[in-house]
Amino acid sequence: MDNEKIKYTVTEMIEGFGNYINSFNELTRLAPGFFKHRDWTTMQQNHRRRLRLYKDQVKTTGSHLKDFLGDILDDYHFWIEAKAAYSVAIQESKYKELAETFFNSIIRKAYHGLAINDRLMYVHEGYNSCDIYPDENLYYSYPVEWGFKKILDKMLDDFDFGVHFLNRDEDIRFLELAIQEVILTRYKTSPETTTQVLKSVFYRNKAAYLIGRIRVRKKWMPFVIPFVNTSDGVAVDTMIFDPNLMSGLFSFTRSYFMVxxxxPSQMISFLNSAIPNKKIHELYNAIGFNKHGKTEFYRDFLGHLQQSNDQFVIAEGVMGMVMTVFTLPSYNIVFKMIKDYFDPPKTMTRQEVREKYKMVGLHDRVGRMADTHEFEEFHLPLDRIHPDLMKELRNTVNSLIEINGTELIIKHVYIERRMIPLNLYLENCSYEDAKEAVEEYGNAIIQLAKANIFPGDMMTKNFGVTRQKRVIFYDYDEIEFLTDMNFRRKPKPENYEQIYAATPWYDIAANDVFPEDFKKFMIGRNDVKDYFFEFHKDLFEPEFWQKIQKRILEGELIHAFPYPEHIRFRPSLEI
Structure with a gap:
């Protein structure tokens, strides 16, 4: 094999990955400054820049290799040798697992028609194959003999945000009380008790988070401490011990942290011990390495396929007009494919739908929109496809599927977390759960609006309910920026011709929205309909939406707290 071409390929990939990780780290290091100066707009712009880095670098590196390698791009044996040489080159890297994913991305772009291949790609390695490094640079450790007041005092010293505290002594008292209520009332400290806090601060939107754990009675009690930077100084906002709330901070519905x-593998190990109900791929997503999160997801998926025997079936819920959706009952994800033809009245193109998904990927999801992984050339075992599903695929997405021997090849698919469709949830839940669900439904719409997202089609079938009973939006084909919409009140008819007109007698622009019409389709369950209309009555007033638009257009970033406001130490504190 041509050693010069192998050497060039490996060098180009190493340099490309280095450019990516250096740029990623450079943008991440800017977050503390944005938090210090309360520069929330630039913080968001910086976050979007970081999201684009990976794809741009893969494109650049892939282009260089195509120009240099020419016909050898599709040479199977060349890539076997290139992978072996690359493995040696990255063996000592502290980003080894990310570098492996970068190689996978490049070869998928360069090698025409390549499917997932164990010999040519890093398919099963996993983050736990990385070297183990000493922990002293990962976290601060505070001994129990100091007492929690001194520990908390030292902790606040160690995390200097460069801004004076709003009320430092009060913060320490709040934290002491939280530890007393949750831990010290249940457990006695012992010589082995210690407190560890990751040295890296997790930044997102208008908040900064410390992640730590306290060792008591031979078990770790994880915690999160959010900080906010107000116009009057930095303040501890709360202290979270609830595992469900902690899990929510790292949810698939949240934007990635700047941390x-x-x-990375060492940080993931710590987070995995603190938040054990989160899968490895979710944690990689959360700290910004979503492309490697995609790799880890695929590994988890392959493992599940080997350990299960159920068939892929059509997902429950109302059939969509734009997407065909299916699932594997034993695995909590759904597969979404854009249909070849859309049912009326949908008029957009397949590319326009893809652009909507890209829009969501770059936007702040504020805990109300599901994250997705996009795959091409995704292979599934043909004998696991239920006949009814195969018929549906043939009828709706035939251009996106191909059968090769014992495999079904899907040319393009989105994968996201499975939830119970809200319309089905409301049909089967209790009255009290229904009340809670419709409150959440309205809250989701409001939080999306404050993030400058108008869902478009707000029917309950387009929202899902998580295991924590949180309502999430997951149908993106009609979303728009809120600031692009024109919220109006319907003109009142002034004569019989207008009253009995078969079609609207007034002009309606493409971006006109009449909130009073929302009541016609928002809730189908009669016993909670009036409750919803009263609880969220503002939703049906144009002025409500216009006020949110005005705040956004004036440059305000409206913060969405990823935990209940009632647990905040100072609920009235504005940020």
């Missing part, structure tokens, strides 16, 4: 991770 310095010198050794």
């Amino acid at each position: 310095k991770a010198d050794i």
Whole structure:
């Protein structure tokens, strides 16, 4: 094999990955400054820049290789040798697992028609194959003999945000009380009791988070401490011990954190011990390495396929006009494919739908929109496809599927977390759960609006309910920026011709929205309909939407707290 071409390929990939990770770290290091100066707009712009880095670098590196390698791009044996040489080159890297994913991305772009291949790609390695490094640079450790007041005092010293505290002594008292109520009333400290806090601060939107754990009675009690920077100084906002709330902070519905991770696998190991009900791929997503999160997801999926025997079936819920959706009952994800033809009145193109998904990927999801992984050339075992599903695929997405021997090849698919469709949930839940669900439904719409997202089609079938009973929006084909919409009140008819007109007698522009019409389709369950209309009565007033638009257009970033406001130490504190 041509050693010069192998050497060039490996060098180009190493340099490309280095450019990506250096730029990623450079943008991440800017987050503390944005938090210090309360520069929330630039914080968001910086976050979007970081999201684009990976794809841009893969494109650049892939282009260089195509120009240099020419016909050898599709040479199977060349890539076997290139992978072996690349493995040696990255062996000592603290970003080894991310570098492996970068190789996978490049070869998928360069090698025409390549499917997932164990010999040519890093398919099963996993983050736990990385080297183990000493922990002293990962976290601060505070001994129990100091007492929690001194520990908390030292902790606030260690995390200097460069801004004076609103009320430092009160913050310490709040934190002491939280530890007393949750831990010290249940457990006695012992010589082995210790407190560890990751040295890296997790930044997102208008908040900064410390992630730590306290060792008591031979078990770790994880915690999160959010900080906010108000116009009057930095303040501890709350202290979270609830595992469900902690899990929610790292949810698939949240934007990724800006957090310095010198050794990503080491940070993931710590987070996995603190938030054990989160899968490895979710944690990689959360710290910004969503492309490697996609790799880890695929590994988890392959493992599940080997350990299960159920068939892929059409997902429950109302059939969509734009997407065909199916699932594997034993695995909590759904597969979404854009149909070849859309049912009326949908008029957009397949590319326009893809652009909507890209829009969501770059936007702040504020805990109300599901994250997705986009796959091409996704292979499934043909004998696991239920006949009814195969018929549906043939009828709706035939251009996107191909059968090769024992495999079904899907040319393009989105994968996201499975939830119970809200319309089905409301049909089967109790009255009290229904009340809670419709409150959440309205809250989701309001939080999306404050993030400058108008869902468009707000029917309950387009929302899902998570295991924590949180309502999430997941149908993106009609979303628009809120600031692009024109919220109006319907003109009142002034004569019989207008009253009995078969079609609207007034002009309606493409972006006109009449909130009073929302009541016609928002809730189908009669016993909670009036409750919803009263609880969220503002939703049906144009002025409500116009006020949110005005705040956004004036440059305000409206913060969505990823935990209940009633647990905040100072609920009235504005940020």
